[in-house]
Amino acid sequence: MGLSLPCIIFFLLAFYTETRAADPPAPPSRVVQATAPSIVQYYTCDPVHTRQLLEKAIQKLTGCSDPISSWKKLIQPNDRVGILIYTGSGAIMTSRPPLLEAIIDNLAAAGVSRNKIILFDRYAANMANAGLQLGRRADGVMVTATIPNAGFDPQAFVDCGVPGKLIWGDLEFKQTDLDVEDRLSTKSHFSRILTQQVDKIINVPVLAPDASYGIYGCTIQSVISMVDNNRRFTRLNALRDDSLVKLITGNTNRKKCVLHIMDALLAQYAGGSTFEPAYCLPLQTLYLSQDPVAIDSLAVRWINEQRPRAQLPPLGPIVNYLETAADAHLGANDPEKMEILRVQP
Numbered sequence: 001m002g003l004s005l006p007c008i009i010f011f012l013l014a015f016y017t018e019t020r021a022a023d024p025p026a027p028p029s030r031v032v033q034a035t036a037p038s039i040v041q042y043y044t045c046d047p048v049h050t051r052q053l054l055e056k057a058i059q060k061l062t063g064c065s066d067p068i069s070s071w072k073k074l075i076q077p078n079d080r081v082g083i084l085i086y087t088g089s090g091a092i093m094t095s096r097p098p099l100l101e102a103i104i105d106n107l108a109a110a111g112v113s114r115n116k117i118i119l120f121d122r123y124a125a126n127m128a129n130a131g132l133q134l135g136r137r138a139d140g141v142m143v144t145a146t147i148p149n150a151g152f153d154p155q156a157f158v159d160c161g162v163p164g165k166l167i168w169g170d171l172e173f174k175q176t177d178l179d180v181e182d183r184l185s186t187k188s189h190f191s192r193i194l195t196q197q198v199d200k201i202i203n204v205p206v207l208a209p210d211a212s213y214g215i216y217g218c219t220i221q222s223v224i225s226m227v228d229n230n231r232r233f234t235r236l237n238a239l240r241d242d243s244l245v246k247l248i249t250g251n252t253n254r255k256k257c258v259l260h261i262m263d264a265l266l267a268q269y270a271g272g273s274t275f276e277p278a279y280c281l282p283l284q285t286l287y288l289s290q291d292p293v294a295i296d297s298l299a300v301r302w303i304n305e306q307r308p309r310a311q312l313p314p315l316g317p318i319v320n321y322l323e324t325a326a327d328a329h330l331g332a333n334d335p336e337k338m339e340i341l342r343v344q345p
Contacts, residue, residue: 029338032057032289034344045266051101051106053286053345058070067109075112075258077110087132096263103204104117124147152191164188190253204261209303209315215303216273217300241324242324260287291332298335300322
């Protein structure tokens with residue numbers, strides 16, 4: 001005699017529940033929080049202590065016994081390595097030179113030729129304002145920018161469906177568009193540096209608030225700074241968070257970014273993306289992870305803890321894209337799903 005429909009449903013539900021229970025939980029996102037007291041003095045980072053802190057942090061992240069083995073676990077000697085930096089706030093609230101030089105020296109010690117290392121950001125003008133001279137350095141490292149140097153790849157783009165007004169620097173913008181009031185496109189093209197010039201990327205943002213994204217951290221810098229037609233993502237609306245996630249997941253070169261290092265040696269909790277010394281604290285910390293969402297979530301928590309100093313509310317819905325990204329399995333937004341490893345001298 002055959003089984004009744006209720007029995008069949010019961011057995012199917014039992015099988016499904018048992019199968020789901022057998023699925024292993026996702027491993028926690030590993031984040032290293034490395035802190036060294038007195039590493040920052042008068043807005044200046046000590047180069048020796050910065051390098052030592054970076055090397056201890058990368059060893060902790062990878063579980064290796066020495067820095068060279070740690071770097072080789074992420075990057076091979078024949079890789080072309082891009083170091084994506086932040087230079088949008090001038091010379092002080094930028095990816096700090098002692099940290100960048102420590103990364104370059106460690107890569108070279110691990111066998112990567114300095115001629116295969118590119119130091120880059122979105123705008124050449126911002127890099128110059130931060131004190132960087134563009135071009136090939138004496139040691140072989142290339143310092144360059146997407147705009148106007150490398151430009152964008154016409155074959156590598158994501159269509160997010162939300163139109164944005166094109167401006168100078170966008171791939172599809174033409175000088176003839178100056179006579180057109182609203183030249184729109186739904187596409188965002190990726191930088192040629194990302195798609196053609198590097199095999200691996202190390203992302204080095206700073207810990208500071210941003211008027212459009214709450215924090216221009218690891219998640220935003222690793223995608224927004226490398227696409228054109230990105231002003232549409234600054235508008236906080238019902239479509240913004242999903243569009244950002246679509247932009248991230250649509251980036252076929254996303255896995256090139258093998259390491260995120262948030263420069264929180266000097267951290268800012270209010271005042272926007274410009275340098276505001278009244279809202280800065282010497283946090284003396286580096287955050288390292290392969291999960292950009294996890295680092296940003298910890299940074300947002302720190303910003304929100306500090307904002308009462310300036311009688312300001314928490315960042316609020318402007319950072320909800322981190323939760324959306326976590327829901328899309330792009331990273332961890334909950335400390336309970338992180339393995340936070342602390343490093344001190």
